[in-house]
Amino acid sequence: MLFVSISFPGTVKRKMKPTTSLCLLLAGLYTVSQCHQHPRYRNKQDDPKGTYYPGPSSHGEGVYTVKNKTFTKLAPSNADFAFSFYKLVASEATDQNIFFSPISISTSFAMLALGAKSETLMQILEGLSFNLKKIQEQEIHEGFCQLLQLLNRSDSELQLSLGNALFIEETQKPLQKFLDDVKNFYESEVFSTDFNNSSGAENQINSYIEEKTNGKIVKLVENLDPLTTMVLVNYVFFKAHWEKPFSTLYTKEEDFFVDQETSVKVDMMYRKGYYRNYFDEKLSCWLVQIPYNGNVAALFVLPDEGKMKQVEAALLKRTVSNWEKSLHDRKIHLHIPKFSISGTYDVKRIVKHVGMTDLFTEQADLSGITEDNGLLVSKVIHRAMLNVHENGTEAAGATVKEVTWRSGDVPHPPRIRFNRPFLLVILDKYTRTVLFIGKIVNPMKTD
Structure with missing residues (x-):
């Protein structure tokens, strides 16, 4: 959830049409169950303009893609912004859980850029890590348009909506x-x-947010300034099922070591099977990619004890790309805790570090929104939620295809136990979009 408030500076009368609030919303749900589903995007009938065409998927089925793939130009910049934002959050939230949606924040500021001009516009786009010598402003907006179309999909196994x-x-x-x-x-x-009716406006906006996040985020907007003239909301809702589900029969209480002095009891899920994994010897961390149905995957990163800061410092687009290239299928014993966390962030303070400064001062030029002068952004709040569990052994009739483990192959598969602080990156594989980034320091602390 991201809340951005745009205001006129100083004491202003209502006749001057003062404050503009921009409210951007995120709710991310991470749910696991026993079903199996092939990747599916919008079909041709859903797109009257004929934007999509059928192409082969990894499962041999048709996947509808975009002919003019402008959205692919956004992926490097969106990834750069995602990891830069993470490092800024981590520098302020030492030894705390982190969870946010970088694509929600990027989309919101890109949309705001439509109303920005001059230096304010440049600061927004460059703050989002776009190199304006390599990509034009029009291409950025066209790319986000395509990206929203591709990311928004819903079926029985995967729900992803961003709007x-x-x-x-x-x-x-x-x-x-x-x-x-x-x-x-x-x-x-x-x-x-x-x-002018602040409570009525709050109820209207909060009801919309609650509906779009399936009731998961409520009463986000409070104490709304009566001088507000506009609120922009951006929401993300994500609910998916593991491609290879965990069974509740193997979940048991275990210790999770928050630090050298602190441990907490968690419900630890367990599954033995084939996963793409890799041990990065240079950074001293395990990597395990756990796929969802629907062409989305979660990359779990487990640093060795005392190596978290080293791994965080190396968290770059290039690093993650190299990790993905190094992953290979291997049978492992996998232990992942069940947990629910949320994160709330003052984005205004954070993005100032990436050069978005005029937006929050009297230097702001948002004259593309309204002819009135003096608009500025006064507040930017982002909230995200994450829920990880097995969910759904009652659907055990679903078949999961997996290579048979032969007794002569690798007699001792590695045991990877996520029982200490770890990182999490949830990626839409088709668009190469980082949907969510998190750090779980204490899975028993919800916020």
Whole structure:
């Protein structure tokens, strides 16, 4: 969940159409069950413009992709921003759980860029790690448009929805071009809102957020400034099932070592099977990729004791790319804790470190939103949630295809036990989009 408030500086009267709030929402749900599903994207019938065409998937089925793959130009920059943002959060949240959606934050600021001009616009796009010598502003918005179409999908095994909404003061007259662009590029819904009635506006926005996150994020917006003229909401909802489910029969209570002096009891899931994994000797960490149904995968990173900061420092697009190339299928004994965590962040303070400074001062140029001068961003809050568990051994009738383990092969498969702080990256494999990044220091601490 990301909440951004845009304001006029100083004491302003309502007749000047003052504060604009931009509220961006994220809720991420990480659910595991026993079902099996092949990757599936929107089909051709869902796209009247004929954007997609059938192509082969890894399972031999058709997967609908984009002819003009502008979205692929976003992947490197989005990844750079994701890992930069993580390091900034980690520098402030020492020895704390971390969980956020970088694509939610990127999408929100990219949408805001539609209303920005001059230096403010440059700072937003460069702060999102875009090299404007290599990619044009129009391509960025076209890429996000395609990305939203590809990421938004829902079936019985995977639900992923990422969207936007604008709540605009009923007396406010935003520029028509801005309204057209947020609808065309970001599929944003637009609602008329009476911000003079603060409680009514809060209820309207919170009800929308609660509905879009299936009731997981409630009452995000509180104490809304009555001078607000616009709120922008960005939401992400993710619910998926493990391709190779865990059985609750093997879950048992074990110790999780938060640090050298502290341990907590957790419900530890267990499964023996083939997973793509790798031990990085240079960084001293185990890597295990656990796939979901629906072409999404979670990369679990387990640093050796005392090596977390070393691994975090190396957390770059290049590092993760090298990890993925090094992963290979091998049978392992895998132990993963069940946990639920959430994270709330003051994004305004964090993104100042990547050069987005004018946006929050009287130097802000948001004249692409409205002809009124003086808009600035006063608040940016992001909230994300994560829930990891086995869920669904009642669906044990599903078949999981896996290479048979022969008695003569690797008699002692490694045992990888995530019983100390670890990292987590959830990736949409088709678009190469980092959906979520987390660090689990204490799985028993929810926030």
